[in-house]
Amino acid sequence: MLITTQDEFADHEITETLGMVRGNTIRARHVGKDILAGLRSIVGGEITEYTKMLAESREQAIDRMIGEAKQKGADGVVCVRFTTSTVMSNAAELLAYGTAVKLKKK
Numbered sequence: 001m002l003i004t005t006q007d008e009f010a011d012h013e014i015t016e017t018l019g020m021v022r023g024n025t026i027r028a029r030h031v032g033k034d035i036l037a038g039l040r041s042i043v044g045g046e047i048t049e050y051t052k053m054l055a056e057s058r059e060q061a062i063d064r065m066i067g068e069a070k071q072k073g074a075d076g077v078v079c080v081r082f083t084t085s086t087v088m089s090n091a092a093e094l095l096a097y098g099t100a101v102k103l104k105k106k
Contacts, residue, residue: 001077002103003062003076003098004076011106012103012104014078018069018099019100020099021077021100025061026093027056061082061096065098077098077099078101080098082095
């Protein structure tokens with residue numbers, strides 16, 4: 001599955017647009033990791049616990065978006081974007097979305 005943030009692929013032609021696809025995940029912070037993150041915020045530096053959590057969330061959202069694209073019979077997804085939103089205290093949603101397309105090699 002080809003994925004891009006651009007609206008086309010340089011070496012493929014879009015032959016059909018199949019519609020929007022999306023994948024999301026909602027993650028809650030872990031109290032133990034919050035304590036470590038709080039300590040790190042005092043001394044400065046990267047909060048690796050949150051970096052890892054967000055990286056895992058992005059991958060899961062992408063995987064779910066690809067799954068939806070495959071169900072539509074897509075070869076690729078263009079115009080991929082990410083967004084986040086707070087769902088409740090200590091929980092956030094990460095959403096990946098784009099347009100599923102059929103492709104032909106140029």
